[in-house]
Amino acid sequence: MAERVEEPIKYDSLPNFPAEGFPGTDMGATRVPRDSPIRTTPLPPQTWFQRREALLIGSSGVAVFFIAWQAVASARIWSPLFLPGPVDVWQAFLELVNDGELATDIAVSGQEFVIGYALAALVGIPCGLLFGWYPRLRYVFDPFITFFYATPRIVLIPLFIIWLGIGVESKIAVIYLGAVFAILINTMAGVRSLDASLLRVARSFGAGDLHIFRTIALPGSVPFILTGLRLGTGHALIGVVVAEYVAAQHGLGRMMMIAGSTFQSSKVFVGLFLIASAGLLLTYGLQRIERHFDAWRPQR
Amino acid sequence: MKLQARDVVIHHRRQRYGDMLLAVDGVTFDIADGEFVAIVGPSGCGKTTFLNAVDGLLPLTSGSLTLDGRQIDRPGHDRAMVFQQPSLLPWRTVTGNVMYGVELLRIPNEEARGRAKRFVDLVGLEGFAESYPLELSGGMQQRVNLARALAVDPEVLLLDEPFAALDAQTRETMQQELLRIWNQTRKTAVFITHDIVEAVYLADRVIVFTARPGRVKEIVRVDIPRPRDLRVKREPGFVEIERRIWESIREESARDGLAATA
Structure with missing residues (x-):
């Protein structure tokens, strides 16, 4: 074997290595081929039904449910006050829209939700990141977080009404408290479950705390933050309805409460569907965001 | 010495x-x-x-x-370490991962990107510069791990x-x-x-x-x-x-x- 001495390369002149490897040896430049010579056959094309299977079966289920419900209601075994059918609910909805009251109720409830939830996210995410990162901060706040998370926050409604009145402020407080802990606890869990090997890589390359935080802690906890936000919407919607049940001037919860106590069951259903739609929309939106941040995960 | x-x-x-x-x-x-x-x-x-x-x-x-x-x-x-486990940031592409150490050198972003690209090529991954680590095999991930360390131009590897x-x-x-x-x-x-x-x-x-x-x-x-x-x-x-x-x-x-x- 002959000794070959290669000139050490200059870093700014790369790549100037022999792409074909070293002649006379099997020391070649092993490139990883992008197009492998594997032979493939295309799968048989899917039928129209196969491609939309999940959607079709899912919506058929929903359709069957509504038809059955309408059938039972139309049989009039019970009075419409007891069990209204989908058609009754739709008529009640149109009535409420024409009254103009529904718009106010939705606006008030929506405003409470948006402010309370936004506050919860604005406080929950940064605090979760900080408490997850700095154990001493966590030691300080852990008792409070545990206490509030273990308590059903709606028991605080009477206090909030005393302190903030029966306007939107007391509702915002309940919604905020409902959502903030789910967001905070999940964010904290995200930071604490960061891959230790990635943190070691960062330290090894001489990254400071702030850089590690920005490049590893924050992106690494995104899935947890989004889970927290998703759970938070549920808690916040409960807050909207329950807080308005207790005492309110406007809002969907108040509308449902009054409708319920005056046997207007159809209106209760209208409120229920509106709240459920809000929940679905928010969940869908957050799933879209999740998918955006999950671009690096291979499709299964 | x-x-x-x-x-x-x-x-x-x-x-x-x-x-x-x-x-x-x-x-x-x-x-x-x-x-x-x-x-x-x-x-x-x-x-x-x-x-x-x-x-x-x-x-x-x-x-x-x-x-x-x-x-x-x-x-x-x-000094730069090639780790036992690839330890790549899963949300960054191959180039992004090779850039990780280079970013900390405080050199202009354009130059850092160019350097990362050269080392992606050097380890034989030129077709995979924009792939994510989870799309790569174990051997390819270790190539990225190696390129990441080499790219900071350390005295000792x-x-x-x-x-x-x-x-x-x-x-x-x-x-x-x-x-x-x-x-x-x-x-x-x-x-x-x-x-x-x-x-x-x-x-x-x-x-x-x-x-x-x-x-x-x-x-x-x-x-x-x-x-x-x-x-x-x-x-x-x-x-x-x-x-x-x-x-x-x-x-x-x-x-x-x-x-x-x-």
Whole structure:
């Protein structure tokens, strides 16, 4: 074997290595081929039904449910006050829209939700990141977080009404408290479950705390933050309805409460569907965001 | 001398047992500029602990580690580690991961990107620059791991059993690739492994550690000319060096086994 001495390369002149490897040896430049010579056959094309299977079966289920419900209601075994059918609910909805009251109720409830939830996210995410990162901060706040998370926050409604009145402020407080802990606890869990090997890589390359935080802690906890936000919407919607049940001037919860106590069951259903739609929309939106941040995960 | 270790003693903190374990006990050796050194030893002999100390991730109990005469006491851009696990950021592409170390060098972004691209090419991944780590095989992930370390242009390259988790064929390909790349850069390299054949194939000198606590048992020079073909592993000279190191380590494993049962 002959000794070959290669000139050490200059870093700014790369790549100037022999792409074909070293002649006379099997020391070649092993490139990883992008197009492998594997032979493939295309799968048989899917039928129209196969491609939309999940959607079709899912919506058929929903359709069957509504038809059955309408059938039972139309049989009039019970009075419409007891069990209204989908058609009754739709008529009640149109009535409420024409009254103009529904718009106010939705606006008030929506405003409470948006402010309370936004506050919860604005406080929950940064605090979760900080408490997850700095154990001493966590030691300080852990008792409070545990206490509030273990308590059903709606028991605080009477206090909030005393302190903030029966306007939107007391509702915002309940919604905020409902959502903030789910967001905070999940964010904290995200930071604490960061891959230790990635943190070691960062330290090894001489990254400071702030850089590690920005490049590893924050992106690494995104899935947890989004889970927290998703759970938070549920808690916040409960807050909207329950807080308005207790005492309110406007809002969907108040509308449902009054409708319920005056046997207007159809209106209760209208409120229920509106709240459920809000929940679905928010969940869908957050799933879209999740998918955006999950671009690096291979499709299964 | 590039890298000097003088009576290095390291205690390893064991959270679970609440104690400090003596992992490395008085290691002394010198590594010349541009030299490729492999450290082998029975498992648990403190070789990875030692490498972490060279990287500046662990403090020394006593003794000294110097690089170009400067004391090592923290991680720095003059050293870069290739980790046992690929440890890539899953949300960054191949290029993004290779940039990770370069970003910390405070060089213009455009230049950093260009440098990352050159090293992606160097390790043979040019078609995968925009792929995410989870789309790559284990061997390809280790190529990224290697490119990330090389891209910061370190004085010393530290490799912590980088091929241990790969299958036998991929491991040999990667050994060969590492030599090809090293031949281009001629970086001083410290390679930790428990695979004797790998150590002899790659290194100019093989440092054999004793069983825990790790000390230098012997240093074996590998006088096999470069570039080294994989076939060199079957030649008598190679096999002789391998056998000598194997016996040395065998002794240590046996001693360790006796100590454990005593």
